[in-house]
Amino acid sequence: MIEQRPQLTKRGFIGRIWISLFLLIPLFWGCDQVQQLLAPLPDGGDEAAVKIGFLYTTPNRNNSRYGAELATIQLNEAGGVYGLPIQLIARGIPTQRFVSENINDTEYVSKLALELIVEEEVSAIVGPNRSTYAVVVGEIAQNHGIPMMATSATNPSVTAAGDFVFMAAFTDDFQGVAMAAFALQDLEAKTAAVLTHKDDVYSEGLSQTFIDSFIAHGGQVVADEFYAAGDTDFTAQLAAIAEAMPDVIFSTGFSPEVPLLVRQAREEIGIAATFIGGDSWDNTALIEAAGAVIDGSFFSSGFSAEAEPSDLGEDAYQFVTAYTAMFGVIPDGGAALGYDALRLVVQAMRRADDLTPIAIRDQLAATMNYSGATSISGYDENRHTSKSVVIKQIVNGEVQFHKLIEP
Incomplete structure (x- = not known):
């Protein structure tokens, strides 16, 4: 009996990646950025910086944070925002502790969001990756008038709080x-x-x-x-x-x-x-x-590094190459969306006349033809975007690209 429900893209590509890795390692090895990247993220920092909060679930979703860190390094090397460096202020959401330690997850996530907005005074929030928490953070961001770009959260209700909340993923x-x-x-x-x-x-x-x-x-x-x-x-x-x-x-x-x-x-x-x-x-x-x-x-x-380079597109291929060189592993969908979500916010900041929340929000809504790890043609009235779904298969313990389903 059915219970009533409650209401409520590899082999040829890998070779090219490792060739690119050897070309890129001299650019990163031993530099300050990599040391900062591999160390825990700082809580404070330069006052003359554009602060962006980042929320992600732990311990299994560090990949989204790594994608955002890579984007931050690249964007800072390209001049940051208005000549100011971007400071990523990350906070982990310890999902497994919620059960083992009987922690109220809504209260915990709300506290993290308020800490970023009130204490750290971030200009925007990127994340979280999980819809249940993105809904909570979205309501807080909307109430405080702070732009938020969810990473891999996919439930349509994530943006229901209002016009300051956007999604980087498909729905x-x-x-x-x-x-x-x-x-x-x-x-x-x-x-x-x-x-x-x-x-x-x-x-x-x-x-x-x-x-x-x-x-x-x-x-x-x-x-x-x-x-x-x-x-x-x-x-x-x-x-x-x-x-x-x-x-x-x-x-x-x-x-x-x-x-x-x-x-x-x-x-x-x-x-x-x-x-x-x-x-x-x-x-x-x-x-x-x-x-x-x-x-x-x-x-x-929403992404497949396992696809052939010709199917990825140049921007996505460059992302996979840089990510693999930096971390020694191929990025998954979470990493790609962490990277894209951060870049979407910063690109909106660069287009804005100033860094007020409304100006950033308006430029996020005006996003057109974004290309990064993934692509976004633009946003609809619900701050949702239309994106392809990638089907992957697990074969002998490895993830393989299977097919692409267009919207």
Whole structure:
């Protein structure tokens, strides 16, 4: 029985990357920027600087911060804003501590946002990457008249607080539809089960959009199961899914729960159905934690460094090259959106007549034909943008580009 839902792009490219890495290392190795980059981010800094707050979830989403740090270095080397250096003031959101230490996540995130706005006096906020927290920060940013650019948060409600809140990523209104179409057309699935992280804005919203589209286009959802943050035993949910015998299982959760539930599904319950995930799966820590049992799965993303260079575009290729040279790893979607979100804000500042919040906001809204790690043609009245969805597949523990779905 279905539970009623609560309301609420590699091989040739890698070779080119490492060639570029050797060309770029002399530019970075031993310089002050790299030492600052690898060290913890400073809390204070030069008063004569343009301060931008940055919020990201820890411990598994440092990649978005690294993308923003790379952007900050490049932008400062290009003159900063009005000749002033950009100072990135980062604050981590410790998601796993919320469960283990019984911390109220809304209060914690609100405190971080207020600290950036009131105490640090930032000119803008970039992030967070998770929709549940981006909604909270968006309301605070709007109330204080501070521009905010969410990184990889995708729920449409992120911008509902008002005209100071923008998104760098696609929305789940498109992501859910794209994943339903992929399941139906590419995987030829006729039935699907859904596993949702309960009380999470992103997970519940994306799952519902997938369900609605899957059913509307002829599919049948045979199981609709929920779990809570911190759960480690998914036997009951997986047993119900096994009994329903779906062709695919759509999971919209995060690490650490997703690796555990996929492992239990394969090793303990014996489920052979193909797992497909949302862009929350675009996380190296999640894939490594799951191990071999996650092979063959597919997930969505807003970016793919695994695509051929000719498919990436010059700006995206330069981003991947610089990021790989600096960090020794290939960037994922979170890194790309951290990079782009920071650059979008700074480019708006550079176009503005002054650095007042309203001037920055107006220039963000006027963004046209942005090109970076990803591309943005512009923003609609809801401060949403139209972007492609990348489908990736996990093969032998490695992420591979599978296909691109255009809006």
